[in-house]
Amino acid sequence: MHGNAKLSKRLDDRVITxxxxxxxxxxxxxxxxxxxxxxxxxxxEACALTGENGSGKTSLLRAVAGLVNLDAGEIGFxxxxxxxxxxxxxxxxxxxxxxxxxxxxxxxxxxxGQWCGGGGGGGGxxxxxxxxxxxxxxxxxxxxxxxxQRRRLALARTLAAPRxxxxxxxxxxxxxARWRTRLSELMQQHLDGGGMILAAVHDPLPVxxxxxxxxx
Amino acid sequence: xxxxxxxxxxxxxxAWGRGGGPLVAVxxxxxxxxxxxxxxxxxxxxxxxxxxxxxxxxxxxxxxxSLDRLxxxxxxxxxxxxxxxxxxxxxxxxxxxxxxxWLATGAPLAVAAPVAAIGLGASLxxxxxxxxxxxxxxxxxxxxxxxxxxxxxxxxxxxxxTAVIVLxxxxxxxxxxxxxxxxxxxxxxxxxxxxxxxxxxxxxxxLGPVAMAAACRNALS
Numbered sequence: 536m537h538g539n540a541k542l543s544k545r546l547d548d549r550v551i552t553x554x555x556x557x558x559x560x561x562x563x564x565x566x567x568x569x570x571x572x573x574x575x576x577x578x579x580e581a582c583a584l585t586g587e588n589g590s591g592k593t594s595l596l597r598a599v600a601g602l603v604n605l606d607a608g609e610i611g612f613x614x615x616x617x618x619x620x621x622x623x624x625x626x627x628x629x630x631x632x633x634x635x636x637x638x639x640x641x642x643x644x645x646x647x648g649q650w651c652g653g654g655g656g657g658g659g660x661x662x663x664x665x666x667x668x669x670x671x672x673x674x675x676x677x678x679x680x681x682x683x684q685r686r687r688l689a690l691a692r693t694l695a696a697p698r699x700x701x702x703x704x705x706x707x708x709x710x711x712a713r714w715r716t717r718l719s720e721l722m723q724q725h726l727d728g729g730g731m732i733l734a735a736v737h738d739p740l741p742v743x744x745x746x747x748x749x750x751x
Numbered sequence: 752x753x754x755x756x757x758x759x760x761x762x763x764x765x766a767w768g769r770g771g772g773p774l775v776a777v778x779x780x781x782x783x784x785x786x787x788x789x790x791x792x793x794x795x796x797x798x799x800x801x802x803x804x805x806x807x808x809x810x811x812x813x814x815x816x817s818l819d820r821l822x823x824x825x826x827x828x829x830x831x832x833x834x835x836x837x838x839x840x841x842x843x844x845x846x847x848x849x850x851x852x853w854l855a856t857g858a859p860l861a862v863a864a865p866v867a868a869i870g871l872g873a874s875l876x877x878x879x880x881x882x883x884x885x886x887x888x889x890x891x892x893x894x895x896x897x898x899x900x901x902x903x904x905x906x907x908x909x910x911x912x913t914a915v916i917v918l919x920x921x922x923x924x925x926x927x928x929x930x931x932x933x934x935x936x937x938x939x940x941x942x943x944x945x946x947x948x949x950x951x952x953x954x955x956x957x958l959g960p961v962a963m964a965a966a967c968r969n970a971l972s
Contacts, residue, residue, distance in 0.1 A: 602832055604972045622838040631829025637768055642761075649757045650837055 551624040551699040552578040553613030554599070554731060560607040561594045568594055569749050570607065574733075576745075578699070581722065581732035583740040586749035592735035593629065595749065596702045599733065600627045612700075620700075626651065629704035632689040636678035640669060640688050643677060644695060652696030663694035666721065682709040690718065693725075701725065703734040754839060755847060762851025765824075766817065773859035780813035780860055784867040799872035803881065803932040806868035810885055811921045813860055814892035818917065819910030821852055821900040822967060831967060845963035846956070849897045857889025873936065880935050884928040884948060891952040894959035895920040901966035923951050 553576070560570035568591035576582055584592050597603040599610055601621040612620035634643050641664075648660045664670050667687040672680060680688065686709045693701055701722075707715050715738075722732055722742045734740055767773065787805040788798050825831040834844050864885035865878040873881070899917035903909040931944030 597832075600832070600836060602835070602971050621836060625836065627832060627836060629829060629832075631827070631832065633825075633828055633830035633833045635765065635824075635828070635830070638761075638764070642764075646757055646761050647833065649754055650833070 550729075551612045551615050551620050551731065552729070553611075554700060554733070555611045555613070556595070556599070556608070557611070558608040559595070559598065559605050559610065561591055561598060561603060562606040563591075563594060563603075567606075572608070572747070572749065574747050576731050576733065578729045578731060579726050580744045581726055581734065581740065581742045583743035583746040584733060584735040584749065585737070585746060590749040592749060593704055596627065596629070596704055596733065596735060599700075599702055600625060602627075624698055625700040625702055626693045626696075626698050627702045627704075628686075628689050628693065628706060629702075632685065634677045634685065634688060637676060639674055639676055640680065641673040644669070644673070644688060644691055647692045648695030650696075651692060651698065659695045659697075660691075663691040666694055667691045683711060683714060686710060687714065690721075694721070699730050701730065701732045701734070703732065705735055705737065707736065707738055707740075754837070755843070758834075758839075758844065758847050759851055762848050763854045766821075766852045766855035772817070773856055776813050776816050776856045777859050777863045779816055780809050780863055781867065783809035783812055784871065788871060795872050799874075802868050802871035802873035803877065803936060804929050805871055806864055806873070806881065807884070807888075807925060807929045807932065809867065810860055810864055810888065811892060811918075811925050814856065814889060814896060814921075815914050815917060817852070817856055818896040818900045819903070819913045821848060821897055822904055822963075823900070823909055826904050826967075826970060831971060835967075835971070841964040841967060842960040845897060845901070845967065846960040849893045849956075849959065849963075852897070853890055853893040857893050858886070861885035861889055877932065877936060880932060880941070880945075884931060884945065887945075887948050887952050888924045888928045891924040891948070891955045892921060894952075894955035895924075898959055898962045898966070901963040901970070904966065904970035924948055927951060 556572060556574040559572045561568045572595065574582060584595065586592055594603050598605055611617065612624065615624060644664060645660050648663065652659060664673055667690060669687060669691055672684060677685065690706065706718060710718060719741045726732065726742060784806055791797060791801060822831065825834065835841055861882055865881040868881050869875060869878060896917050898920070899913040902916055903912040906912050927944050927948040931941045931948060934941040934944060
C-alpha cells in the first residue's frame with residue numbers, strides 16, 4: 536500500500552508505464568537461447584514468463600535490466616529513457632539476491648532501500664519489513680534466515696523503494712503456501728497502483744494478466 | 752549523497768570483515784617484515800640498510816591480501832547486478848568500493864608500516880614520512896589493485912590472477928616510495944620521489960574506476 540502511494544505520487548514522465556520487448560534474441564556462449572521474443576506490457580499488467588529450465592527466462596529478465604546484451608531486437612520503456620528506466624525504474628529480484636550473509640537483515644534492507652530509493656529514510660524500510668513480517672527477524676544475520684525468509688527480505692526491497700517495474704525470478708519457489716498467497720496480494724497491490732510485473736515462474740502466477748512461454 | 756555514504760559505510764564494513772580484515776593484513780605484514788631479516792641475517796647495520804625497503808615491499812604484498820574479494824563476492828551473490836541498477840554511475844560505485852578497501856586495510860597498514868621499519872632498524876625520524884608514503888601508496892595499491900580484481904572476475908583461481916595482474920602495477924609506487932624513503936634516510940632531497948608517488952596515486956584514483964567499471968560490465972554481460 537505504502538509503496539504504491541509513493542509510486543503514484545511520483546507518477547510523472549520518469550515512471551515506467553510501458554515495457555516493450557521486440558523481436559529479441561539472446562545468445563549465451565555461442566548458443567542461441569531464444570529468438571523472436573516479443574512482449575508488450577502496460578501499467579497494471581503482470582506477465583508470467585514460463586518455459587523449461589534453460590529456456591532463457593532469467594536471461595530475458597536480465598536483458599530487460601540491461602545486464603545481458605541482446606543478440607537482436609530491442610527493449611524499450613515507453614517514453615522513459617532506457618538508461619533512466621534501468622537506473623531508477625525497475626527492481627530485479629533473482630536467485631542471487633545480493634544479500635551478505637554476515638550482515639544483519641536490518642543493515643541489508645536499510646542499505647538496499649536507500650540504494651534503490653535515493654532518499655532512503657527509515658519509514659519505507661519499517662513499513663516494508665512490516666508488510667513482509669520481517670520485523671522480528673531484522674536483528675538476525677542474513678545467514679540465520681531460512682530460504683523463504685531470505686527471499687522475503689529480498690522482496691522487501693521492492694516495497695522499501697517504490698519502482699514501477701518488478702522483474703522477479705521464480706519469486707514463489709522458496710515460499711510456503713501462506714506466503715505465496717500473501718505475496719500474490721502484495722503483487723496485486725503493486726499492479727493496482729500502476730505497477731508492472733514480469734515474473735519467471737514454474738507454478739501458476741495468480742495475478743498474471745498474460746503469459747509468455749519461451750521454448751528452448 | 753546519502754546513497755554514496757551508505758555505500759561507503761557498507762563497503763568499509765565489508766572490507767573490515769573480508770578475509771579477516773585489517774588484523775590479518777597487519778598480521779601478514781608483520782610476518783613478511785619478520786621473515787626478511789631472518790633470511791638476510793641479524794647484523795643491525797645490514798638490517799638498517801634494508802629496513803625501509805623491506806617494510807615497503809611487505810606493505811605492497813599485504814595490500815594484495817583481501818583484493819581478490821573486492822568485486823568477486825558481489826559478483827557471485829548478485830550484489831553487483833543490483834549496484835548497477837542505480838542512478839549512481841558504476842565508476843563512482845567502484846571508486847567508493849576502493850575507498851572502503853583503503854580505509855579498512857590501507858589505513859591500518861599505514862599505521863603498522865613505521866613500526867615495522869623502526870623495528871628493523873630504520874631511524875625514528877623516518878616514521879612520519881613512512882606513514883605518509885604508506886598512506887599515499889596504499890591509495891595507489893587499492894585503486895590499481897581494484898583494476899586487477901575487476902579484471903579477474905569470473906576466472907577460476909581469480910585471487911592468484913589478481914596478484915599476477917596487479918604486481919606489475921605496484922612497481923612504480925614501490926620505486927617512488929622506496930626512493931623517497933631512501934633519499935630521506937641518506938639526507939638527500941626526497942620530495943621528488945614523494946611527489947611522483949602522489950602523482951601515481953592520483954592517476955590510479957582518476958583512471959582506476961573507469962577501468963574497473965568497464966571490467967565489471969564486461970564480466971556481467
